[in-house]
Amino acid sequence: MGLDHAATKPHEALASHLQGKLDEVNVLIRERMASRHAPRIPEVTAHLVEAGGKRLRPMLTLAAADLCGYAGRDDVKLAATVEFIHTATLLHDDVVDESAQRRGRPTANLLFDNKSSVLTGDYLFARAFQLMVETGSLTVLDILSNAAATIAEGEVLQLTASRSLKTTEEVYLQIVRGKTAALFSAATEVGGVIAGVSDDQVQALFDYGDALGIAFQIVDDLLDYQGDAKATGKNVGDDFRERKLTLPVIKAVALADESERAFWARTIEKGDQRDGDLDEALRLLNKHGTLEATREDALQWTAKANAAMAQLPEHPVRDMLLALSDYVVSRIR
């Protein structure tokens, strides 16, 4: 999910604007992921938490709180919370996906073992939970516990749905909310909640995070079929080879004739893939114009994100967040 190939980098502008708070978040993360009793824990997490992640989710929380004029210190705790939840889901995702690389480094479960990854993920969830409790806000706890349930539900849904040709765009959206958007929207929403802004503004912050997360994931799925491997760090066709039914394919299946349907059933549902199948898949996506249609969807979600953000008061951070959602889709221009 590289955000670093263009000249303008709104996440860097945000990081620079929020630097003081981000430093506090990093200190808190290091402090809280330590374990007096189990030194294995920071060993496992360090390479994930320290590995130059963009801290996108914590920045969303800090940005939302800043934009809403928040002057307290709970934004730092909640920013660390969302990063812990994110890292925990990465650890659990790595275990189950047997994926070999994450951010260009070996995944935790290759460096360590599955056991350590599962249990360390659990530890980070518990630490996240403790941090939220410290804010004393039941609304925040409600939002983040719901997000945690949506994340887990989406991941399980993906297990059963992602290889079935019956999967609809609606189900895809639920999966995407679980994978990405639920934590983005919770991250922005809690920033507004602790700042005590109106329900409408909290809703707008939620809507922004939700739409940004969906756009972000759609772009990621699109780049899997048309990205430049050097820029994105992904190989074209990984999702196809892993038999993941993402939006371009779902749209193509909906438009497929009988023989095309048989092709998707063989390659995705049955996993019987042969030389030349990826080229054929790309030909079908182009034939039905589903890469272009998927790109349109991403642009629509970006427009929704920006419409929501426009409901918030003028503020330099608001402009940065508007630029951020434009930037996300600029990767597919």
Place this chain on the structure above:
Amino acid sequence: MGLDHAATKPHEALASHLQGKLDEVNVLIRERMASRHAPRIPEVTAHLVEAGGKRLRPMLTLAAADLCGYAGRDDVKLAATVEFIHTATLLHDDVVDESAQRRGRPTANLLFDNKSSVLTGDYLFARAFQLMVETGSLTVLDILSNAAATIAEGEVLQLTASRSLKTTEEVYLQIVRGKTAALFSAATEVGGVIAGVSDDQVQALFDYGDALGIAFQIVDDLLDYQGDAKATGKNVGDDFRERKLTLPVIKAVALADESERAFWARTIEKGDQRDGDLDEALRLLNKHGTLEATREDALQWTAKANAAMAQLPEHPVRDMLLALSDYVVSRIR
């Protein structure tokens, strides 16, 4: 962890006394483990949640609340919470341990796959968290988030410590708190908290759960070396074969001469086990009297549990809880 070989069964007396509430807990569990979007989830959990577990942890919460005169309905929510946390840890433990049996049935990860077990466990954690938030008690949330951290920390600690001869009785106790006692003590403590009893009584409830959980686990570890396989459902020596450094062995290592130490280093640390090694291990445990010393420890923890319980007001449930801790150690008479 069978509790069903003796004539007197205090957990059955408790279950009978709490039957109405337990029925409500079961209804709530079924309701909340359902997932509109991911039908795989109840498939994975059903055989664990329905499989005739004794509901020991939920009973501890209901019993503590009842004993403290609680008249509300949050006890049911918190009882379901602790069962969800327990089930989630079983799911995650099964994944990582590759254990083949749990309560006499195939484990979730053999019936399903590791992926489903990890992610469904995460879903149950999130559901547990939502239930706690519904009680609106920050004290309860604080207690249970701390318990969740202790559980995960203990499990990770076990990974690194359980095969090292350097592991002390103090470390063993931390592991046992993570495995068993942290959830027992949280279960009893929150029952008192929602009933609004004094800090001293809340502390006594915590101490009872903590000591009961430790006694329970020590007995389990002892039965692994001297149990009757028919009564306990465990094979003698499983822990030895899995190279788990439990209390009888820790005590024997502390008293070992040079050649005995070499034996433990070879069999536990290096995992080089040969025919006759289990017999030799048992001979060393008997030589140093560590099975008897471990039994004495279990009795002391039971005495601590009962001393704590004695600080609570007279009540039929108090007598049942006193009988319960006596019963736990009666398995090793």
